Amino acid sequence: MSDRRRLLGWGLLPLLLLALLSVALVRGGLLEFLRRGVPPVEELSFERVRLVPGQIELEVVNGGPDPVTVAQVMVDEAFWDFQIAPSATLGRLGRATVRIPYPWVEGEPHEVTLLTSTGLTFSHEIAVATETARPDARYFAVFTAIGVYVGVLPVAIGLLWFPFLRRLDRRWLHFALALTAGLLVFLGVDALDEALEAAEALAGAYQGVLVVAVGALGALLVLQALSRSKLSVEGEAGRRAIAYLIALGIGLHNLGEGLAIGAAYSLGEVALGAFLIVGFMLHNTTEGLGIVAPIARDRPRVGTLAALGLLAGAPTIAGAWIGGLAYSPFYATLFLAVGVGAIAQVVAALYRLVARETDGAVWTPYTAGGVLAGMLVMYGTGLLVAG
Numbered sequence: 001m002s003d004r005r006r007l008l009g010w011g012l013l014p015l016l017l018l019a020l021l022s023v024a025l026v027r028g029g030l031l032e033f034l035r036r037g038v039p040p041v042e043e044l045s046f047e048r049v050r051l052v053p054g055q056i057e058l059e060v061v062n063g064g065p066d067p068v069t070v071a072q073v074m075v076d077e078a079f080w081d082f083q084i085a086p087s088a089t090l091g092r093l094g095r096a097t098v099r100i101p102y103p104w105v106e107g108e109p110h111e112v113t114l115l116t117s118t119g120l121t122f123s124h125e126i127a128v129a130t131e132t133a134r135p136d137a138r139y140f141a142v143f144t145a146i147g148v149y150v151g152v153l154p155v156a157i158g159l160l161w162f163p164f165l166r167r168l169d170r171r172w173l174h175f176a177l178a179l180t181a182g183l184l185v186f187l188g189v190d191a192l193d194e195a196l197e198a199a200e201a202l203a204g205a206y207q208g209v210l211v212v213a214v215g216a217l218g219a220l221l222v223l224q225a226l227s228r229s230k231l232s233v234e235g236e237a238g239r240r241a242i243a244y245l246i247a248l249g250i251g252l253h254n255l256g257e258g259l260a261i262g263a264a265y266s267l268g269e270v271a272l273g274a275f276l277i278v279g280f281m282l283h284n285t286t287e288g289l290g291i292v293a294p295i296a297r298d299r300p301r302v303g304t305l306a307a308l309g310l311l312a313g314a315p316t317i318a319g320a321w322i323g324g325l326a327y328s329p330f331y332a333t334l335f336l337a338v339g340v341g342a343i344a345q346v347v348a349a350l351y352r353l354v355a356r357e358t359d360g361a362v363w364t365p366y367t368a369g370g371v372l373a374g375m376l377v378m379y380g381t382g383l384l385v386a387g
Contacts, residue, residue, distance in 0.1 A: 042068045044090075044114060044122040045203040047329060050132040051104060056112060058098040058124070062090035063203020069117040075102050076110055093205055104129045135325055143320040146261060151254045151316025154281050156309045158288015165289075165296035171366050173296055174354060178367035180246065180290035181350045182374020187253050187287075188343035190378075192216070194256060195336035201329040208333055215337025216344070219252075223345040240304070242294045242349050247311040249346040250287045252339035254312065257284075258319020259332050286377055287312060294353060 043064030050057040056075070062068045069089045073082040083099045090096050104110055106129060113123040165176055192212070199208025223245070291308050322331070355362050 041066050042116055042118060042120050043204050044068055044070075044116070045201065045329075046122075046124040047095075049112075049124065049126060051126070051129055052131065054101060054103055056100045056102050056104060056110070056126075058100070058112060058114075060090070060096055060098060060114070060122075061203045062092060062094045063205040065092060065205075067091050067094075070096070070098065070114050071117045072115040073098065073100055074113040074115065075100060077113075093203070106130060139324070140321065143262060143324050144317050147258055147314070147317025147320045150257065150261065150281055150320075151284060152309065152313035154284035155250070155254075155288045155291070155313040158285045158290075159292055159305055159309055161289045162292040162296065162305070165293060168296065170357075171364075173293075174357060174364065175366040175370040175373075176289070176293040176296065177350060177354050177357070178370025179374040179377070180293045180370075181347055181354075182371040182376075183286060183290045183378050184246070184249065184343050184347050184350070184374075185371065186375045186378035187250070188340055188347065191253050191256060191336050191339045191343065194260070195333055195340060198329055198333040198336060202333060206330055211330070211333050212337040212340075215334045216341040219338040219341025220345050221341075223248075223342055224348075236295075236298045239294045239298060239353065240300065242346075242353055243291055243300075243308055244311065245349055246294065246346050247291050247308045249339070249342040250291065250312040251315040252335070252342045254284065254287075255315035255319040256332070256336040256339050258316040258321075259323040259335060260319075262320040262323020262325075263332070284313070290374075294350070 041064050043062065045061050045063050046058060047061055048059040050059075060070075067089055070084055071088070073080050080100055080102055082101075084096050085099075086096065087094075088096070098114070100112070102110075104126075108129050110126045110129055111123055112126070113121050115121050165173065168176065195212045195215070196209070199212055202208035202211070288309065291312055292305070319335070351362065354367060358364065358367075
């Protein structure tokens with residue numbers, strides 16, 4: 001017992017000394033001395049905008065190292081009265097809600113600018129003003145329908161390629177598996193780009209790029225650890241496990257798509273939201289092909305196919321709910337990053353499957369052509385998706 005306590009003591013000693021050093025640094029006045037004569041570093045990020053009749057509501061967060069005091073508000077280049085709670089001064093990572101009684105016009109653009117006590121300005125543009133939907137039964141029904149049309153039904157339609165795949169010979173089945181990998185590589189790159197774009201909207205203190213890195217690598221490592229035993233199984237069980245893993249990776253990616261659509265409507269970008277729905281419907285149909293490709297030589301039950309389709313498509317519904325009700329740049333960045341990691345794990349699993357199927361001769365004209373074809377198919381359908 002004494003040896004364990006001694007070991008614990010040695011483990012805690014550096015942490016204790018580091019804590020004492022930090023206290024001495026802060027209370028010793030060195031930091032205050034260094035900051036003398038240096039202007040404060042201010043940063044404000046707009047996390048959410050709500051429009052109700054006759055009022056604009058902003059949720060802002062201070063992502064800088066210094067406190068920020070909101071002194072004045074401008075709407076469309078005119079100073080306007082406002083209320084801010086809980087306080088006009090926001091500490092590091094502090095949040096506040098700014099309410100502006102303003103007669104905004106339906107369908108028109110508006111720009112809101114916050115002026116701090118030091119004279120710095122932070123602006124946010126409302127591209128198309130429309131009343132923010134209030135959560136009720138109809139609201140949930142609409143976003144559920146959006147998720148079904150964008151995620152569930154297109155993936156289900158794509159699953160109907162299963163009888164076609166069953167009739168392919170071995171070489172073309174390898175082409176289909178490689179095409180699946182190409183689809184997923186495109187989705188992974190697309191999700192990474194979206195995650196980095198969402199990270200730009202994060203407050204600086206959250207270190208958006210690191211959120212992307214932790215989310216992606218964390219998902220990859222967790223899935224690798226959880227699925228290692230199942231993916232090492234050969235035969236039908238192993239192929240079915242890969243199909244479920246593909247559906248999970250696509251589902252996490254579709255969660256991000258649902259977030260984008262829900263947020264577009266929540267932020268008043270209705271035209272963009274409608275275009276995203278049409279584009280994602282066509283874009284996601286090819287995902288069903290990728291899910292059933294590993295099990296094309298097997299005879300899965302109808303329930304298995306239904307479960308795969310729901311695993312891949314249903315997260316779109318949850319994403320639309322989250323995006324429409326409580327969109328957060330932090331969670332959007334994290335969810336998209338997790339999707340990147342999941343897709344990377346799926347691509348690695350597909351590579352191992354093809355390697356087993358081809359006795360290690362992975363890169364044949366069929367597999368190389370399949371990867372390229374998958375990426376081109378996703379690129380073509382991706383042209384229909386805005387932004």
